[in-house]
Amino acid sequence: MKRLFLAVILTFFAILFTHARELTPLNESQKFKQFGLVWGLMKYHHPLVSKGKYNWSEVFVKNAEKLERIKNQEELNFFLLNFINSFKSSKIKISNDFDGLFTKNYDYDWIAKFQPTSELYKKLNELKLNTNINDYYVSIGKLSVIPTFENEKALEKFDFSIKSHRLLTLFSFWNAIQYFDVNKYLMDTDWEDTLDKLIPAFLTCDAELNYEKLKAEMVRALDDSHAFYLNQNLLDSLFEYKPSFVTNLVNDTLVVIATFDKNVDEYNNIKLGDKIVKIGDKSIKTSILEDLSPYISASNYSFLKRLSNWVLHGKSDSLKVTIARNDSLFSKNLPRYKDFTNTNPKVLSRDTPRKKWQFIEDDIGYINLKSISKKEIKTAFSSFSQTKGIIIDLRNYPNNLALNELTHYLYPERKTFIHVLGPIANRPSLAKHVKSPLKLIIDPFKTGHKNRNFYSKRIVLLVNNNTMSQSEYIGMAIQGSPNCLTVGETTAGAVMNIAAFTLPDATEVNFTSLGAFYPDGSGAQRKGLKIDHYVNETTSNFLKDQYVLKGIELIKMK
Structure with a gap:
């Protein structure tokens, strides 16, 4: 009887042991x-x-x-x-x-x-x-x-x-x-x-x-240029010290375009027009990818280039750079500062249009959309009525102009210029192409109106990585006009409105809330606006506005 009892106990524990081994462990x-x-x-x-x-x-x-x-x-x-x-x-x-x-x-x-x-x-x-x-x-x-x-x-x-x-x-x-996030599939x-x-x-x-x-x-x-998040503590940790000069990225070189009168010694180390080709032992592109990319959400590399000056910021009060000046190449340790007053600025002179609108040649007009008003745009198009073409500069963010106040002059009739993808309230993860919400409301994805007197000559649209969000939306509308060519570089790739989300720690994060597509179905989110002619800026030619020069060339070719 004792042996039978012992056998039963052993069998029971054997079963338990076997079952335990079959359980799926979890980390x-x-x-x-x-x-x-x-x-x-x-x-x-x-x-x-x-x-x-x-x-x-x-x-x-x-x-x-x-x-x-x-x-x-x-x-x-x-x-x-x-x-x-x-x-x-x-x-x-x-x-x-x-x-x-x-x-x-x-x-x-x-x-x-x-x-x-x-x-x-x-x-x-x-x-x-x-x-x-x-x-x-x-x-x-x-x-x-x-x-x-x-x-x-x-x-x-x-x-x-x-x-x-x-x-x-x-x-x-x-x-x-x-x-x-309707753009999640693009990550x-x-x-x-x-x-x-x-x-x-x-x-x-x-x-x-x-x-x-x-x-x-x-x-x-998220790979979304709208989804920028760096709180002050993180900013201070990563980019606390900064140099007393400003650069512009031309290809993979940082060109010094402005200096500030911090101290005399620094002026002996850095000059307007200097070309910084290395930071420490890394190329500028490597510095951008390694020092900025891990912390900054960007739809594309072009948007990261927009923030390229940040690679000169850092955690220490000095910075080793390799500088090309004239025909020489040398390394310098430059000072960086927590705070300084931007006094006595010296700025590299660049040949680019300065006015809201102007004739840049006798038969070519130029319009900068940054701050031009409805009244001024009307005057500009009236003045340009006999020109061969107009260059529209959208390397900025328009502040005073509604979309239809511009396309009024560019379209012969009202038409769709964008298709928009939006989420569905009761179908998470799914989305649909959005139509005008109510019949009484004008369709926001169409622009222009019937106009026999629209400007029918060549339109050249200038864009770069400063063209973002609403600027890209306006750009897509301009591109929908009959005779538009787009000149520049890849835009920021964050076309539509933002959505804001509050995290449990009370900080707020944004992301692009809708998807943007051209009428032919090609996407604009992350890719940016379609470019007909890419600008080839170099460190030797960028003082003259290559975007404008290309626009003039295209207008004269027609």
Whole structure:
């Protein structure tokens, strides 16, 4: 009898041991990832959670702390199922209709990837397909298709040193982008891969400055020139000291275009027109990619070049550079300063038009859109009526001019110049091409009007990496005119309006809220405006405005 009892006990423990070996172990990143994904799915898909019935940030913190005791996938599946079931259920409306919808951002592969139980999979899949969704956490108005996150609030007593608080920052932002950034499919790195990279770092972050760096890295992954995030502490840490001169990037060389009277000694080291070809032992392009790119979200390299002067800023009070001057090449250690007064500026003289509008030749007009008014644009087009062509300078951000006040003179009839992609309130991850919201409202994606007296000669549009956001939108409208050629370099690649999202630590992050496409279907987000003729600026010719010279050449060719 004792032997039989012993055999039974041994068999029992053998079964337990075998079962234990079959349990699927989890590391810390895996279990927090699965919980964060389920938490985000419920936030934007669950009928009552999406109605704001619960303090969803507090729910995250409370349950994230419970995850500490979970050791394997089987326990996590049980935890996640109980988590979902702990919230009151409501009517689920299933829809598998994707006709006419933009599906490139539709990504729920993670549901099956983590081997949920059949019951858990069913719950998650129902939420994925649910269209009975409320708009507490994200709303899209009838008159605007821009998503707003006005009920995203800071977490009370947020403390970056608390792991669950840091993870809340990560998953709050990640899920908002996952479900409502229509340009997500354009990112260089898959958004889920970005999450996989960031979770371990957010878990182990041990200093406030490192936390800020991780936030900057998180936002930078959007590859969106609108998504700029560097708080003051991070700015001070990375770029606290700056030189008392300003440069302009020409190809891969920084040309000194302005100096300030900080001290006499520095003037012996740096002069107007000097060409900086290296910073330390790195080329300028390498410095931009290594020192700026990790922290600054940019749709393209052209936008990063716009901030190239920042590579001369840094953490120390001196900077080693290699300078080309005349026919010599030499290295210098230049001083950098925390603060200085920009007194006695000396600026490199450049031959470029200065007026809002002018004749640059007898039969060629020039208009700078930066500050020109409706009245002035009318006078300009009247004066240019007999010219061979007009150069329109959009290397700036127009401040005083509405779009239709310009295209009034450029279009023979009203037409569509842009197609816009917007999110759908009750279909997270999906999007659709937007039409005019109401019949009573004029279609914002058309411009011009019937005008037999429109300007029918050559239009040359000048653009560069300062052409961004509304400037790019206006640029697309100008390009839609019958006789337009575009001259310049790649624009910033962030065409449409921004959406603002408040993180749990009360900081705000922006991203481009809509997608922009030309009428032929080609995209403008990240790519920037279409360019007909790229400008070839060099360090020897950039003192003369090569953009304007190319415009004159194209007008004379017609």
